[in-house]
Amino acid sequence: MFPVLETPRLMLREIVPADAHSLFAFRSDVEEQKHNDPPHKAVSESYELIARLAAEYRETGAVRWGLTIKGYDDVVGLLGFNFWAREHHRAGIGYDLSRHLWGQGLMFEAMTAALEHGFTTMGLNRVEAHTNSDNLASRRMLQRLGFWQEGTFHDHFFEDGAYHDVALYVMLRRDRPEPRVP
Ligand SMILES: CC(C)(COP(=O)(O)OP(=O)(O)OC[C@H]1O[C@@H](n2cnc3c(N)ncnc32)[C@H](O)[C@@H]1OP(=O)(O)O)[C@@H](O)C(=O)NCCC(=O)NCCS
Numbered sequence: 001m002f003p004v005l006e007t008p009r010l011m012l013r014e015i016v017p018a019d020a021h022s023l024f025a026f027r028s029d030v031e032e033q034k035h036n037d038p039p040h041k042a043v044s045e046s047y048e049l050i051a052r053l054a055a056e057y058r059e060t061g062a063v064r065w066g067l068t069i070k071g072y073d074d075v076v077g078l079l080g081f082n083f084w085a086r087e088h089h090r091a092g093i094g095y096d097l098s099r100h101l102w103g104q105g106l107m108f109e110a111m112t113a114a115l116e117h118g119f120t121t122m123g124l125n126r127v128e129a130h131t132n133s134d135n136l137a138s139r140r141m142l143q144r145l146g147f148w149q150e151g152t153f154h155d156h157f158f159e160d161g162a163y164h165d166v167a168l169y170v171m172l173r174r175d176r177p178e179p180r181v182p
Helices: 017-027 043-060 106-119 136-145
Strands: 010-013 064-069 077-085 090-097 126-132 148-159 162-172
Touching (some): 010 106, 017 077, 064 106, 077 106, 106 126, 126 136
């Protein structure tokens, strides 16, 4: 059963082929994708991404959720685990949100639920996030969630005629507050 997560404002659910046009709406936004994967040029790329995420979930169990605002079915963001090294209890996490919804704490809320799922249901010990060093909104959100910067991959990728650094952020199980006994 695909795990559906609920937060005060959001539902995180499986992303399916019927979501391809919603996904394309934000994945084709050049400004939004500046620090993320290359923008989609055709909706066929969004169908392919949905198929790839479903295959990865089937093969590895790594969950990627479509983010929806409660009361609406349109997928307006994508987040989840992009790899899962089960034997080491380690996974990577990625996220992106439609630009018109930035700055309202929505991805912070979604990530809080995804991390809870990771550290409990998936039994993770370590979650990694790679983010462009100049992606200040992403870094700020990770820090506020409790991630710390473990290092920097200097000149990690070449784009627009220049080399760019990538920051490695980490959250360990032992960094998380103990669950409160009611
Ligand atoms: C990164 C992203 C998911 C954040 O989503 P969001 O819902 O706007 O995030 P939140 O509102 O929860 O938190 C963003 C934080 O960054 C801050 N912020 C936003 N723009 C900023 C900027 N230019 N400089 C510094 N801080 C910034 C916000 O004020 C907020 O911090 P606060 O809670 O202390 O006020 C969103 O910006 C996005 O989709 N970006 C494009 C895709 C992307 O870069 N994905 C990450 C790839 S690794």
